[in-house]
Amino acid sequence: xxxxxxxxxxxxxxxxxxxxxxxxxxxxxxxxxxxxxxxxxxxxxxxxxxxxxxxxxxxxxxxxxxxxxxxxxxxxxxxxxxxxxxxxxxxxxxxxxxxxxxxxxxxxxxxxxxxxxxxxxxxxxxxxxxxxxxxxxxxxxxxxxxxxxxxxxxxxxxxxxxxxxxxxxxxxxxxxxxxxxxxxxxxxxxxxxxxxxxxxxxxxxxxxxxxxxxxxxxxxxxxxxxxxxxxxxxxxxxxxxxxxxxxxxxxxxxxxxxxxxxxxxxxxxxxxxxxxxxxxxxxxxxxxxxxxxxxxx
Amino acid sequence: xxxxxxxxxxxxxxxxxxxxxxxxxxxxxxxxxxxxxxxxxxxxxxxxxxxxxxxxxxxxxxxxxxxxxxxxxxxxxxxxxxxxxxxxxxxxxxxxxxxxxxxxxxxxxxxxxxxxxxxxxxxxxxxxxxxxxxxxxxxxxxxxxxxxxxxxxxxxxxxxxxxxxxxxxxxxxxxxxxxxxxxxxxxxxxxxxxxxxxxxxxxxxxxxxxxxxxxxxxxxxxxxxxxxxxxxxxxxxx
Numbered sequence: 001x002x003x004x005x006x007x008x009x010x011x012x013x014x015x016x017x018x019x020x021x022x023x024x025x026x027x028x029x030x031x032x033x034x035x036x037x038x039x040x041x042x043x044x045x046x047x048x049x050x051x052x053x054x055x056x057x058x059x060x061x062x063x064x065x066x067x068x069x070x071x072x073x074x075x076x077x078x079x080x081x082x083x084x085x086x087x088x089x090x091x092x093x094x095x096x097x098x099x100x101x102x103x104x105x106x107x108x109x110x111x112x113x114x115x116x117x118x119x120x121x122x123x124x125x126x127x128x129x130x131x132x133x134x135x136x137x138x139x140x141x142x143x144x145x146x147x148x149x150x151x152x153x154x155x156x157x158x159x160x161x162x163x164x165x166x167x168x169x170x171x172x173x174x175x176x177x178x179x180x181x182x183x184x185x186x187x188x189x190x191x192x193x194x195x196x197x198x199x200x201x202x203x204x205x206x207x208x209x210x211x212x213x214x215x216x217x218x219x220x221x222x223x224x225x226x227x228x229x230x231x232x233x234x235x236x237x238x239x240x241x242x243x244x245x246x247x248x249x250x251x252x253x254x255x256x257x258x259x260x261x262x263x264x265x266x267x268x269x270x271x272x273x274x275x276x277x278x279x280x281x282x283x284x285x286x287x288x289x290x291x292x293x294x295x296x297x
Numbered sequence: 298x299x300x301x302x303x304x305x306x307x308x309x310x311x312x313x314x315x316x317x318x319x320x321x322x323x324x325x326x327x328x329x330x331x332x333x334x335x336x337x338x339x340x341x342x343x344x345x346x347x348x349x350x351x352x353x354x355x356x357x358x359x360x361x362x363x364x365x366x367x368x369x370x371x372x373x374x375x376x377x378x379x380x381x382x383x384x385x386x387x388x389x390x391x392x393x394x395x396x397x398x399x400x401x402x403x404x405x406x407x408x409x410x411x412x413x414x415x416x417x418x419x420x421x422x423x424x425x426x427x428x429x430x431x432x433x434x435x436x437x438x439x440x441x442x443x444x445x446x447x448x449x450x451x452x453x454x455x456x457x458x459x460x461x462x463x464x465x466x467x468x469x470x471x472x473x474x475x476x477x478x479x480x481x482x483x484x485x486x487x488x489x490x491x492x493x494x495x496x497x498x499x500x501x502x503x504x505x506x507x508x509x510x511x512x513x514x515x516x517x518x519x520x521x522x523x524x525x526x527x528x529x530x531x532x533x534x535x
Binding site: 072075081084087092095096111112125126128134139141148152159160184219232234276277278 | 309310311312313314315317318319321322323324325326328329330331332333334335336337338339340348349350351352358360363364365366367368370372374376377378379380381382383386388390391393394397398399402405420421422423427430431441443445454455456457458459461469470472510513514515516517518519520521522523524525526527
């Protein structure tokens, strides 16, 4: 007798409809039955017992929402487009013109590894040890600005206070596994650059939770983390990217085998320091510019 | 009270960019596509302050792109040149889109009516009449600003967690020194601009009471939690 998983009601999105989740009652019932059986079976046999329950058989999948984003609102008017051409010609765009690299990778939420997001980075070097990257959900004109990342060299990372190190993640695994790559760039050119990236640390913040179907940037910004070992990334997300960009992570991994990560090893305080991190908002007294005298006037 | 201007000579620590890196960047710049970045067509200058502290005011250079007539995405740098540090970003929505947001969400958004009509928000280098055409629309929009690099307290790397920011909503908030510094550098006069923009109107329905923090200070804080993992629950018992 296998209980049917119940699909909960998500009022804000239908994106998760294809990932059945069990209600709390069903989980409890299954684990209760499980415990009864386990008490009569050795741990070795427990795998066979678990296979009876369909939920454990279903592979976890990531939800890909990068296709056809729908930002609400009227399409851009001609007058607006003309104005933009004018300002584009007259004004200077120094900081933007420095953006010279496109990198593709995955991030997950600091408190929830099951929510994974494809992230297209557009990066600029401020100097040899520091980069600023803008993150869009797709590398096209209708790409939504969903986050950003700062990359620092290992030397700079080690100067950060321990409390701050928690927000930063290592890049060694992402680079060596082949998952982080530069679309369109020939292998040898990429690898020269990625050899450096493997030793860096990154701080990622996302402010638009496109993976839960938000079509406007709602909520407060969240600190994100990145992959640190095999088995974390959902297969379907990986295969989708491999297909679209005609790359093979496995083949890249072989070619990158000689790359090394941070010289001093991955710092224990990095990658959340082993904890989940979540930002929340607090309502407080807003400190104002009026001098205290005015309070009484 | 005076504002602190830290836009001059930012010092990002680290070795200067090597030639090999610069060459590689030229290569990737030629081969790869940069469509989302190429849409960025406007430079706007304005001021923001921290959601929980109006005494900390920051000059903000916005580089904006229209995703549609009603939605813009802007990158915020502390100065509009090559050394500019990416300190924040802003989303702008039309009044219609703003009204579709849940009330809880409206708190994070601020109105632009005062900034535009006071002359403080402007587009460097663009002739008056061209600016006014666009600012007339901006005056009716709402913006959500997040900063992640607290340059005003002298941080030379982006430390801490992102903060929701707010914008000016009436006279007397902006520090004179900061205003005069911008007026001098860009050869503008906020007072004169204000006169020319007198006929502009803010949101049709008036400034929503939940906007601009809903009257409260807002501060993001960090919470340590259990991180939900991808391993199936089966592994807990195995």
